[in-house]
Amino acid sequence: MGETLRSWKELPLSALPFKLSTEFKTGDWRTFRPVVDQEKCTRCLLCWVYCPDMSIVWDGQRISVNYDYCKGCGICARECPVKAIEMVKE
Amino acid sequence: MSGKIVFNIRELAKRPPKLLPGHRLCAGCAAPIIAKLALLATDRPTIVVNATGCLEVATTIFPYTSWNVPWIHNAFENAASTASGIEAVIKALKKKGKYKYENVDIIVFAGDGGTYDIGLQSLSGALERGHDFLYILYDNEAYMNTGIQRSGGTPLGAWTTTSPAGRVIPGKTQHKKPIADIAVAHRIPYVATATPAHWMDFMRKVRKGLDVNGPAFIHALSPCDRGWRFDTSETIEVCKLAVDTCYFPLWEFENGEWRLTDRSLAIARNPRLKKPVEEFLKVQGRFKHLFKPENRHLIEEIQRHVDAIWEDLLERTGIK
Ligand SMILES: Cc1ncc(C[n+]2csc(CCOP(=O)(O)OP(=O)(O)O)c2C)c(N)n1
Ligand code: SF4
Ligand code: SF4
Numbered sequence: 283m284g285e286t287l288r289s290w291k292e293l294p295l296s297a298l299p300f301k302l303s304t305e306f307k308t309g310d311w312r313t314f315r316p317v318v319d320q321e322k323c324t325r326c327l328l329c330w331v332y333c334p335d336m337s338i339v340w341d342g343q344r345i346s347v348n349y350d351y352c353k354g355c356g357i358c359a360r361e362c363p364v365k366a367i368e369m370v371k372e
Numbered sequence: 373m374s375g376k377i378v379f380n381i382r383e384l385a386k387r388p389p390k391l392l393p394g395h396r397l398c399a400g401c402a403a404p405i406i407a408k409l410a411l412l413a414t415d416r417p418t419i420v421v422n423a424t425g426c427l428e429v430a431t432t433i434f435p436y437t438s439w440n441v442p443w444i445h446n447a448f449e450n451a452a453s454t455a456s457g458i459e460a461v462i463k464a465l466k467k468k469g470k471y472k473y474e475n476v477d478i479i480v481f482a483g484d485g486g487t488y489d490i491g492l493q494s495l496s497g498a499l500e501r502g503h504d505f506l507y508i509l510y511d512n513e514a515y516m517n518t519g520i521q522r523s524g525g526t527p528l529g530a531w532t533t534t535s536p537a538g539r540v541i542p543g544k545t546q547h548k549k550p551i552a553d554i555a556v557a558h559r560i561p562y563v564a565t566a567t568p569a570h571w572m573d574f575m576r577k578v579r580k581g582l583d584v585n586g587p588a589f590i591h592a593l594s595p596c597d598r599g600w601r602f603d604t605s606e607t608i609e610v611c612k613l614a615v616d617t618c619y620f621p622l623w624e625f626e627n628g629e630w631r632l633t634d635r636s637l638a639i640a641r642n643p644r645l646k647k648p649v650e651e652f653l654k655v656q657g658r659f660k661h662l663f664k665p666e667n668r669h670l671i672e673e674i675q676r677h678v679d680a681i682w683e684d685l686l687e688r689t690g691i692k
Contacts, residue, residue, distance in 0.1 A: 299437035303394030306436050311399060330385050331571050332608055334404040336393040340385040351393035355400035356605030369605075 304351075308335065312354030314369040316347050322366035329358035329367060377576045384412055388440065395438040397430040400604030402594040402611070404431075405568040406510045407481055411441065413578035418477045419444070419458055423451035423486035426517040426596075427510060449490040451482045452498035455505045477582045478505040483594075484525030485515040488549050492524075499558040499587045506581040506588045509551065512596035520599040524549040528677065529670045530658045532599070537661040542670055547677055555589035556625050562588035564624035564633075569611035573634040577624060584626075593620045601657025613652040616645070618682040623689065630688040640691045646682075649675045 323345060330338040330345060337352035338345055347358075359367040390411035397404050403426055411418065420443045422428040428445050431438040446454040455478050465471035482491055487509045495507065514532045515521040522532040527548045531537040535544035555563045561584040566574035574592065581588030595610040597603065602610060614620035615635045622636040632640050639645045650671055653659040662670050686692040 297434060299432050299435050301435045301437070302392055302440075303431070303433075303436040303438040304392050306394040306396075306433075308394060308396065325382075327381050327385055331381060331409070332405060332568070334397065334399075334401055334408075334607075335395075336389045336391065336404075336408065340382070342382075342386055348393070353399035354604075355607075356603070357400060357607055360605040361608050 307350045308353055309350045312349075312352060312372055314354045314356060315349065315372055316352065316354070316356070316358050316367045317370050318345060318347060319366045319368070320344060322364050323362075324364055324366070326363065328361050328363065332357050332361050377579050379413065379572065379575050390414075390418070390440045391431070392438040392440055394436065395431045396433055397426060398596075398598055398604070400597045400607050401426070402568050402596070402607050403427045403481075403483075403510050403512065405607075406508065406574075406592050406594055407431075409568060409571050409575055410479060410481075410508055410578045413575040414477050414479070414582065415579075416475050416477050416582075417473050418442070418479060421446070421451050421455045421458065421478065421480045423480070423482035423491055424448035424517075425483035425486050425515075426512070427481055427483065429517055448486055450494045451480045451486060451491055452495040452505075452507060455480050455507070456498045456501060456503045459503045459505055479582075480505060480507040482507070482509055483516070484509065484511045484513055484551075485521075485523045487511075488524030488551050492554075496554075496558065499555065499560050499589070502560075502586050504586055506578065506590065508578070508590045508592055510592050510594035511551075512594045512599060513548070514596070514599050516596050516599045525551065528674055529653075529662050529667070531601075531661065532658070542661060542667045543658070550681075552589065552591040555591075558587075559628075560587040560589065561585065562624070562626055563590075564588075565591045565593075565620065565622055567593045567611035567615060567620065567622070569608045570615065570622060570634045573622060577633075580624070580626065599658065601660070602655055606655065610652070610655060613647070613655065617647045617649045617652040618678055619649055619652045621682060621685055623685060630685075630690070632685065632689050632691065636685075640686060640689070649678050 337348045391408045418441045422445045522535040529543040531543045537543040564577040622633045
């Protein structure tokens with residue numbers, strides 16, 4: 283009678299997130315954007331090490347900022363030993 | 373001393389990240405820096421277990437996940453027992469010839485609430501049973517995800533919403549629980565402290581913790597700009613001040629031996645580098661009230677506490 287209930291063995295094991303968060307852009311949180319001066323940059327990659335949002339990209343030659351995700355925290359600019367990154371108001 | 377592990381950051385930075393962007397941790401939060409550095413130090417298949425807390429909530433907001441590795445969240449209080457279960461299952465499957473990997477790294481990430489308080493008995497049990505896993509405590513010194521409530525990891529004098537500084541109390545009235553010493557007391561193979569600012573030291577410790585046979589525990593300081601009240605850009609500087617003032621000394625306990633590492637070793641060798649604890653406190657709004665004349669004695673009390681622990685460490689590490 284009516285629909286048969288699923289037994290516990292048929293239920294999903296848990297909530298399963300199934301999309302990568304890269305589909306969710308956090309760049310619009312930003313008030314200040316980091317701008318890199320490629321002349322000053324020594325490619326030490328400290329900004330890459332410290333960025334909480336994996337938004338510094340290293341292609342083997344130079345760094346760049348992925349503004350899709352960068353939240354503008356300013357850690358990269360603060361930690362850059364040669365002040366090659368400047369925070370500029372959006 | 374064993375040979376130093378070296379990480380080539382210019383090579384590692386070319387690999388796809390194991391913790392993906394698009395997570396919703398606050399701008400400037402130290403927790404994702406800790407998680408990303410830890411995962412960067414792994415070189416085997418890795419399974420991550422996450423206790424409830426900011427890192428877990430903000431990296432897995434349905435239907436999204438930021439984890440590019442197998443990941444499980446069970447409950448707030450049982451991350452260490454979940455890791456124990458995973459390790460036991462892998463052992464059983466291996467015995468039956470049903471598991472394809474020789475070695476798998478199991479890493480737990482848990483906050484201070486999930487470690488000092490609600491998860492302590494599951495952690496202690498797992499350490500006592502001797503499961504082979506690495507437990508990384510990211511310590512932001514309060515229950516941040518629910519709005520900055522004091523925990524066993526909150527230090528003396530800190531303002532939180534449940535230890536509000538005002539006419540009745542000057543912030544939290546108790547000291548921080550010595551959580552890493554509690555791990556050491558279990559005589560597990562590896563225990564260490566770390567900060568994301570001292571990243572190479574941290575990554576080496578992660579690798580060591582994964583390589584030992586049996587449980588390992590790393591206590592990582594995880595400044596929270598929202599709860600500690602500082603600018604989002606200062607996270608790494610706050611870590612450096614914590615170490616420079618000996619508020620948070622860097623050390624490791626390996627096979628029964630104590631060792632200071634990185635900046636803390638430098639301070640031990642040259643005590644003039646040690647800064648007064650005030651320098652760590654004054655950059656954070658959660659300690660603002662301590663600088664009022666009537667609360668100044670608390671800064672002295674914190675300094676005495678820091679000094680006593682530091683002196684004790686110098687003795688344990690054989691420097692004094
Ligand atoms: C058993 C249980 N109690 C309470 C909660 C609510 N809760 C969710 S996150 C959280 C705070 C976690 O604090 P902490 O472990 O310090 O990690 P943080 O959020 O600071 O990173 C609490 C209390 C819960 N999820 N489960
Ligand atoms: S501002 Fe913050 S989020 Fe943006 S690239 Fe710099 S460190 Fe990363
Ligand atoms: S509240 Fe604190 S710990 Fe939580 S995401 Fe924000 S900065 Fe990180």
